[in-house]
Amino acid sequence: MNPNPVAPLETRGLCMAYGKRPIIEGLDLRLPAGQVTAIVGPNGCGKSTLLAGLARLQKPSGGAVLLDGKAIASLPSKEVARRLALLPQDASAPDGLTVAELIRFGRQPHQGLFQQWSAEDQKVVDAALAAADLGELAERPLESMSGGQRQRAWIAMAIAQDTPLLLLDEPTSALDLGHQIEVFELIRHLAEAGKTVVMVVHDLSSACRYADHLVAMKGGQVLAEGAPARVVTAELVEALYGVRCTLLSDPYSGTPLIVGASRVRACFS
């Protein structure tokens, strides 16, 4: 079923809980290499909790997350940081930090006590600045920049971490349409360069448009998984969000487009 046999990141019987309340119970998931995976679902479906588990921010209450086949909890934290970069939703930086300084922090997992700055570090940081189109703004303080620029700077830090895996928690929330597209195109660009990207996305249409692989969650369970054009159906949308809709094919991208949505029942069940 899965076109890629290698899954750099997978879960085995993963259970996550919030305090005593179970959120995710016994989830098996394989995230395909070199593709953009979008995790979608209604509020409270456990998608952010899943990402927190994948990024080892939160300890599972059972099961395991495997990074390249090894339990992520058993790997040294710095080693994980060389393979997996994370952009959390609540990312905040100390005051006065410039864009270049922020991006240089991405090199930290590759540095040591007495290996604090190498030619490689410089090269990767310059490349990250260029990839996120921030070259002109490198010495600007982060707090003086617009929301879209700031989000690009954070992604650039994750790029500078130079990991094969990139996890993003709602990377476009609070951004306007133009900046959303800018960020999504940057993410596509990274996947084309060979990175495996996993992102939690709120908007189903954007997820369909920019992801290769969709994981649709509700109540801690995966309802559907696969290429958006194949798995997204009117039934799935109703099961996920409790809305009835018509699906069209986007005339430009050929991906599913949701129109005429109307609520059929209370969406919290």
Add this chain to the structure above:
Amino acid sequence: MNVPSPHGYGLLRLGRLSLLWHRRSLMIGLMLLAALAAAFLFCLTGDGLGASQAIAALLGQGDPFQQLLVRELRLPRLLAGLLSGAALGAAGCLMQTLARNRLATPGMVGLDNGATAFAVASIVAVPTSLAPSALALTGAASAAALTFLLAAGAGARGYRFIVVGLGIGALFGALTNLMLARADIDAANAAYPWTVGSLNARPPLAVWLLAGGLALGLPAARLLTRPLTTMRFSDSVAIGLGVRLGAMRIATLALSVALTGLAVAVAGPVGLVALIAPEAARYLGGQHGVPVLNAALAGALLTLLADWLGRTLLAPIEIPVGIVMAVIGAPYLLWIILRQPSGRQP
């Protein structure tokens, strides 16, 4: 291969090894060091003793009376001030960064009051052969343990830690007052230096212990600054960059408590240094990173100056260094906080 250093930084390369430093922080550090050396020398001189005579006496040459004055009377006091100030400056910087709050200094979260209460108890309430210094150290550690246990779950972070610490501090403060109120006047007099902080005739053993603690603690603190700098980001970012948050927090807290405990065992509660010195170091260094060494230097300098003021202002009456520190420190702190835009965190 020639690697350019990042903007504002200096770079030293030796084969595969490379060290990066913030230029302005280094410059401020060297200036603080020079000022400290000058203050040290200045405090050794006086009463008909010039700088060259003071240095000669320090090295064991010249007039025996001058040697006695410099080596036996002035030097121990200066060392006690310098070392305790340095330890408190560094400890304050560590704890402020850990709690992400400028108010979270060891003195604020009850360590000073714990030390005082135990030291006073050993003098007035409980007849014990243990020296007040040893008990001051125990008191600081007890207060830290209590605060940490009661604030557990908050992860040594934010307001809960500070509020619990304030409560613990108030408790020990009340205990001290109770013991002093019930003690006879001679014992209360003997305990007085422990309630205000003083550098007069400090026990040599405590000073040596503090020196040893600093020799180990300052390099350790300097090594911690790299993960600590990353811990100024939100937790999830720090974890994503590979910082072992739990281990780093415990190490930082333990180091901060140890340095504070050793310092108050020498000087008593002069904890305001831990609030002002890191603030000064950050202000001078351009709000950059976690300036633990500069905070130590600023703390040492500040304590020497406060002690000198205390000895000279109302001479021959001596004002304890803790009181001077409060008098010069409080307005300075207010000025620093008021002149900065709100919302800044260390």
